[in-house]
């Protein structure tokens with residue numbers, strides 16, 4: 001469960017995120033859309049605990065992120081838009097390193113978990129290779145393994161599909177849906193309305209830091225007062241066009 005209450009971030013007078021209120025139930029896959037510079041990454045970085053809100057509250061599975069940061073962060077897997085990885089490590093070494101950060105010990109349970117994740121993301125074949133030799137899509141899939149290593153109840157992802165080929169995108173979409181079916185709450189930003197419609201039960205559109213629309217893809221169509229394709233609906237909602 002994720003709850004954002006009056007969440008606000010000011011950058012020298014600029015209201016990058018402006019009093020956002022959202023409640024996302026357990027097991028829901030939630031899509032966060034909006035034009036460039038709307039405030040998606042800023043919101044996500046606050047939710048992941050890497051950026052401090054100017055005002056407002058973030059509740060993750062009942063834990064207030066500012067009051068119980070470790071308990072809240074333990075529930076979260078975070079996949080940033082520009083992840084940092086130690087590229088001189090192999091995929092396997094990197095996952096063991098991340099497991100260590102979460103205090104998971106390297107017993108056989110962990111080896112199995114890492115093996116399962118590498119299999120799931122089709123990286124098993126490259127586990128002994130240095131990350132610097134991975135393609136963009138492989139790095140993207142490895143960072144997803146790392147974010148899932150501690151079996152988080154909430155997965156927060158900033159533009160997961162960027163740079164993935166159709167096969168990789170399909171794989172990731174399926175994994176996200178499976179995670180949600182298992183009760184993981186998913187919050188993902190994307191520019192692709194098709195992806196949002198395919199994967200997410202609920203969508204919110206943010207513009208200039210504010211939520212301007214929220215609902216299922218069907219409800220957004222209604223709100224835009226048009227049938228058409230999702231791109232037109234998005235433009236109508238964000239620019240009054242169409």
Ligand SMILES: Nc1ncnc2c1ncn2[C@@H]1O[C@H](COP(=O)(O)OP(=O)(O)OP(=O)(O)O)[C@@H](O)[C@H]1O
Nearest residue numbers: 011014016017034035036037038039040041042043
């Ligand atoms: N560190 C920062 N200092 C000052 N302003 C910032 C900073 N980070 C973001 N901003 C501003 O905050 C606003 C929201 O940016 P943000 O990165 O959250 O947008 P976004 O919705 O993720 O956009 P995109 O779709 O391009 O990724 C923008 O106007 C941006 O210039």
Ligand SMILES: [Mg+2]
Nearest residue numbers: 040041042081
């Ligand atoms: Mg962004």
